Amino acid sequence: MASLILSPAEQDYITRGVEKGLRADGRGGLDRREVSLQTNMISQANGSARCRTGHLGVGTDVLVGVKAEVRTWTAGEPEDRGAVECSVECSPSAAQKFEGRGADDLNVELTQLLDRILGGPQSGIDLGALCIIPRQAYWVLHVDALVLDVKGSIADTLVWAARAALLSTRLPRVVVESVADEDGNMQSEFDVVDDPEDQVPLQGAEDLPLAVTFSQIGKRYVVDASEQEDAVTQARVTVAVSPQMDICAIQKGAALRGFPPSLLTEILHSARTVAREELLRFKDLFAAASAKSASGADEPSTASTFIGTF
Amino acid sequence: MATNIMDRRRINGPARSVEPLYGPGAAGADPFAGGRADGRGLDQVRAIYMKTGPLSGGQHEPSESAASGSAYYEQGRVRVSCAVYGPRQGRRSNARMGVFDCEFRYAPFACSWKRRSHVRGADEKEISLMLEHAVAPAIRLEAYPKACIDAFVTVIESDGKAATIAAAINCISAALADAGIEMYDSVAACSMGLRGAQWVADCCQAEEDAAPCSMLIAHMPSADEVTYILQHGKATPEQTDQAVQTCTNMCTRVYAVICRCLQASLE
Amino acid sequence: MPAGDADEHVGGGGRIGMGVAGLGPAKRGGGAADAVVRERIPPGREHDALAYLTDPKQGDVKTLTAQARTLRKVTLRRRWQALYDEYWKPRNRLQLDLEAASPISPTTRRRRMRDTPRPQTDRVAGTPSWDAARCMDVDMEAPAASVAARIVTPGSAITSDPAFMRGHGTFGEGGTIYSSVAGVVERINKLVSVRSLKQRYSGEIGDIVVGRITAVGSKRWSVDVNSRQDGVLLLSSINLPGGIQRRKSESDELQMRTFFAEGDLVFAEVQSYFVDGALSLHTRSIQYGKLRNGTFVSVFPQLVPRSRTHFHTLPCGVDIVLGVNGYIWVSKHVPAAAVEANAEHIYSDKNEPIADEEREAIARVANCIQLLNRLYVKITETSVIFAYEESLGHAAKDLLALDTATELAHGVAARLKQQSE
Numbered sequence: 001m002a003s004l005i006l007s008p009a010e011q012d013y014i015t016r017g018v019e020k021g022l023r024a025d026g027r028g029g030l031d032r033r034e035v036s037l038q039t040n041m042i043s044q045a046n047g048s049a050r051c052r053t054g055h056l057g058v059g060t061d062v063l064v065g066v067k068a069e070v071r072t073w074t075a076g077e078p079e080d081r082g083a084v085e086c087s088v089e090c091s092p093s094a095a096q097k098f099e100g101r102g103a104d105d106l107n108v109e110l111t112q113l114l115d116r117i118l119g120g121p122q123s124g125i126d127l128g129a130l131c132i133i134p135r136q137a138y139w140v141l142h143v144d145a146l147v148l149d150v151k152g153s154i155a156d157t158l159v160w161a162a163r164a165a166l167l168s169t170r171l172p173r174v175v176v177e178s179v180a181d182e183d184g185n186m187q188s189e190f191d192v193v194d195d196p197e198d199q200v201p202l203q204g205a206e207d208l209p210l211a212v213t214f215s216q217i218g219k220r221y222v223v224d225a226s227e228q229e230d231a232v233t234q235a236r237v238t239v240a241v242s243p244q245m246d247i248c249a250i251q252k253g254a255a256l257r258g259f260p261p262s263l264l265t266e267i268l269h270s271a272r273t274v275a276r277e278e279l280l281r282f283k284d285l286f287a288a289a290s291a292k293s294a295s296g297a298d299e300p301s302t303a304s305t306f307i308g309t310f
Numbered sequence: 311m312a313t314n315i316m317d318r319r320r321i322n323g324p325a326r327s328v329e330p331l332y333g334p335g336a337a338g339a340d341p342f343a344g345g346r347a348d349g350r351g352l353d354q355v356r357a358i359y360m361k362t363g364p365l366s367g368g369q370h371e372p373s374e375s376a377a378s379g380s381a382y383y384e385q386g387r388v389r390v391s392c393a394v395y396g397p398r399q400g401r402r403s404n405a406r407m408g409v410f411d412c413e414f415r416y417a418p419f420a421c422s423w424k425r426r427s428h429v430r431g432a433d434e435k436e437i438s439l440m441l442e443h444a445v446a447p448a449i450r451l452e453a454y455p456k457a458c459i460d461a462f463v464t465v466i467e468s469d470g471k472a473a474t475i476a477a478a479i480n481c482i483s484a485a486l487a488d489a490g491i492e493m494y495d496s497v498a499a500c501s502m503g504l505r506g507a508q509w510v511a512d513c514c515q516a517e518e519d520a521a522p523c524s525m526l527i528a529h530m531p532s533a534d535e536v537t538y539i540l541q542h543g544k545a546t547p548e549q550t551d552q553a554v555q556t557c558t559n560m561c562t563r564v565y566a567v568i569c570r571c572l573q574a575s576l577e
Numbered sequence: 578m579p580a581g582d583a584d585e586h587v588g589g590g591g592r593i594g595m596g597v598a599g600l601g602p603a604k605r606g607g608g609a610a611d612a613v614v615r616e617r618i619p620p621g622r623e624h625d626a627l628a629y630l631t632d633p634k635q636g637d638v639k640t641l642t643a644q645a646r647t648l649r650k651v652t653l654r655r656r657w658q659a660l661y662d663e664y665w666k667p668r669n670r671l672q673l674d675l676e677a678a679s680p681i682s683p684t685t686r687r688r689r690m691r692d693t694p695r696p697q698t699d700r701v702a703g704t705p706s707w708d709a710a711r712c713m714d715v716d717m718e719a720p721a722a723s724v725a726a727r728i729v730t731p732g733s734a735i736t737s738d739p740a741f742m743r744g745h746g747t748f749g750e751g752g753t754i755y756s757s758v759a760g761v762v763e764r765i766n767k768l769v770s771v772r773s774l775k776q777r778y779s780g781e782i783g784d785i786v787v788g789r790i791t792a793v794g795s796k797r798w799s800v801d802v803n804s805r806q807d808g809v810l811l812l813s814s815i816n817l818p819g820g821i822q823r824r825k826s827e828s829d830e831l832q833m834r835t836f837f838a839e840g841d842l843v844f845a846e847v848q849s850y851f852v853d854g855a856l857s858l859h860t861r862s863i864q865y866g867k868l869r870n871g872t873f874v875s876v877f878p879q880l881v882p883r884s885r886t887h888f889h890t891l892p893c894g895v896d897i898v899l900g901v902n903g904y905i906w907v908s909k910h911v912p913a914a915a916v917e918a919n920a921e922h923i924y925s926d927k928n929e930p931i932a933d934e935e936r937e938a939i940a941r942v943a944n945c946i947q948l949l950n951r952l953y954v955k956i957t958e959t960s961v962i963f964a965y966e967e968s969l970g971h972a973a974k975d976l977l978a979l980d981t982a983t984e985l986a987h988g989v990a991a992r993l994k995q996q997s998e
Contacts, residue, residue, distance in 0.1 A: 005789075007789075008838075009928055010840075020933060022936050026974035028974070246545065250550070251539075252444075252536075252539050252540065258537035261536055
């Protein structure tokens with residue numbers, strides 16, 4: 001991550017600023033940058049969202065598409081539930097270091113993070129409802145994320161986008177009926193209704209968690225680290241918090257240092273405060289985004305509207 | 311290199327197991343309340359056996375392929391071996407700091423349910439990254455500019471994923487110590503699983519499958535830093551807080567065992 | 578211009594050139610009938626002629642049929658020629674002409690291609706051909722012409738007037754100047770150039786730049802100056818600690834990282850070019866050297882105009898270094914006297930203590946510069962001060978939020994306009 005090399009003076013300036021609670025761009029420790037959200041702009045996917053963290057159209061940009069697939073059950077898999085599978089890819093257009101195999105480590109880290117947050121009962125999605133016929137067929141939700149631009153704080157943006165995409169996901173309705181085969185045994189069969197109007201939202205998507213990433217810089221920590229702050233981050237921990245304020249996942253990143261246990265406890269506490277605000281903010285933005293996508297108005301995103309007003 | 315790690319015949323079972331040291335306060339809660347399959351207490355870690363330098367090169371003449379340091383670690387049925395090479399000239403060198411690289415592999419027969427393929431899976435890559443993140447804070451990388459330290463971990467037998475990762479972390483820090491690499495402190499790791507509302511230490515596979523949430527913490531007791539934390543699954547904030555506390559304490563106990571083993575190997 | 582070409586292509590009026598040389602009807606035979614058709618039937622009237630010729634009442638059927646056949650051929654050829662004129666690039670046409678004209682060697686052909694002026698439509702005669710229609714009117718006075726009218730894309734012909742010289746962003750071929758970038762045409766006297774909207778910094782001697790050290794080599798540092806290649810700072814072109822006049826010694830070569838290490842920011846001046854075009858920098862002045870006590874902002878290089886001074890102390894107690902290469906350093910104000918007094922510490926990495934108010938002011942200025950950058954406004958001392966003053970009603974961290982930024986944008990625009998009037 002730390003491909004950006006800063007001079008010792010810059011590092012010192014950032015570190016001391018964080019310790020004083022006044023960051024290089026004027027934010028306080030727990031302030032976040034502007035977030036913009038757009039949903040349902042990929043018509044081929046069951047649900048999609050694009051989230052950008054950063055000011056004036058410059059910032060970390062993540063695009064998430066959710067595709068649902070019917071999969072035949074095979075022995076060894078859970079019998080009565082569906083599955084969520086995540087993959088994250090950092091596009092080489094985001095940064096030169098992602099060229100070739102440069103993004104591999106980051107891809108693995110982010111994929112596992114997203115999997116840890118979404119890929120089980122902790123995500124809040126009702127996996128039982130994704131089962132079509134037990135021991136026969138179930139839905140698989142492929143959550144595929146594409147990181148288009150990187151300006152710090154990828155994990156949070158990623159989870160924002162994934163949450164919005166899953167919230168906007170609509171699954172085709174499935175009709176299950178029992179049919180007798182030649183031997184007279186009753187067999188369940190299902191039919192996917194091929195009507196774009198007749199679709200159901202995901203059950204339990206409102207309970208999806210949001211993630212807050214804390215970066216330890218000097219003796220203090222910040223949320224939503226900028227690119228320059230990322231370069232001096234000693235340790236990073238991502239905490240996923242559900243709307244019920246349960247902690248759904250914790251994962252540490254960055255190999256430079258560890259956290260003193262007291263700081264860790266403090267982080268876990270502020271994670272909840274930050275997450276509460278974040279969830280409210282998400283709700284507003286998501287409502288605005290879905291209203292916009294529902295009205296069909298193809299408004300340009302922040303950058304162009306902003307430049308246009310000048 | 312690979313043949314060295316796979317040379318399991320040199321490791322002849324545990325000659326001596328060391329029980330973790332339990333503080334007087336630890337037994338306060340009713341240890342057998344839930345009753346565990348192997349009769350352990352809820353906060354009891356499986357018996358740990360550890361040996362440094364099982365792979366060639368430790369005591370013998372250093373040769374090209376010999377590891378600089380190695381360790382074998384056993385905790386119940388979890389068996390892990392680790393070889394450390396370096397510090398040596400690395401591929402990706404950094405003028406200011408050394409690089410710590412870790413490669414984690416399951417042996418094909420390591421898991422109970424199915425044979426693992428030889429191709430490195432995504433979970434192995436992820437665990438490699440986790441181990442790097444967990445152990446690197448302990449190494450004085452700034453003392454090794456332009457150098458690269460490689461750790462190769464092979465899981466011979468696994469029993470509970472979180473427990474296996476914890477064992478791997480312990481094994482690496484022992485192997486690093488064996489290789490004589492400068493460190494701030496040894497890293498000790500410990501895992502727990504949630505059962506009902508209670509945390510159960512060091513879950514085996516069956517217990518982990520039943521647990522809705524598992525917690526893994528790597529801790530440097532002397533430096534008092536948590537170098538890694540991973541929670542998989544959902545828990546209330548109070549439970550998480552409690553887990554961090556208990557797990558950190560347990561790491562300290564595991565640490566004592568590791569230190570004792572290291573001392574014994576030095577003698 | 579060859580006579581034949583003039584006949585075929587420059588015919589003026591409504592006449593469309595008919596023959597690609599070599600495919601001309603006369604050469605293929607077809608004889609008298611063809612000649613008659615060619616001379617008598619004006620372009621555009623072929624249909625009438627055909628109707629006339631194919632009418633059996635009109636006399637000798639045999640002649641008429643022959644004439645009709647030729648007419649069809651000619652009609653097709655004329656139509657094809659029209660399409661050809663419209664869509665094909667003139668340079669292809671030239672090549673075809675030459676190839677067909679004579680069995681000459683490729684070398685000769687290439688030479689002739691180079692030397693022969695392309696059969697251009699005479700602009701005085703005013704026949705709009707493909708080429709002339711796309712030619713920009715560079716004679717327009719720059720301020721009068723709207724910017725939109727001067728925007729070109731790569732490959733657009735700008736002018737074929739030999740009076741003009743071609744500048745940056747253009748290439749010449751066969752007497753015509755084409756644009757090689759997407760941007761705006763600019764004309765200074767007889768020099769025509771195209772300025773693209775975004776470009777990397779291209780250095781000039783005497784430019785004040787801010788750069789970041791990327792590598793330490795033997796007796797030199799590589800410096801990222803936002804240019805197409807890294808700049809070079811030689812050990813011999815820095816001020817060594819302990820007296821400006823000191824000669825560099827071998828011990829200096831061994832401890833180069835104590836002066837500048839990877840990642841350090843330097844404030845330097847472009848001294849000269851190397852043969853390969855890399856910039857050679859120097860820091861032989863007390864105000865140049867390592868940058869401390871502040872934060873770094875990167876903007877579009879073309880937004881920072883060259884001016885007499887690039888080091889400004891703003892009234893709010895913040896120093897800014899506006900590097901012409903688009904790298905900007907915003908830092909706490911340190912009086913010049915203090916800098917001179919601490920000449921021994923020019924390579925120190927330590928920041929001075931920075932008070933909270935100073936930090937806030939630095940953050941505010943940095944955000945203002947980012948805002949100006951996003952607005953694509955020239956970044957000068959004046960515009961930064963304007964933005965700063967406009968921003969005082971808001972918290973520094975909110976400056977880049979969309980609503981505040983829009984409000985500020987209008988404020989700054991108004992003040993800049995007022996100032997220019």
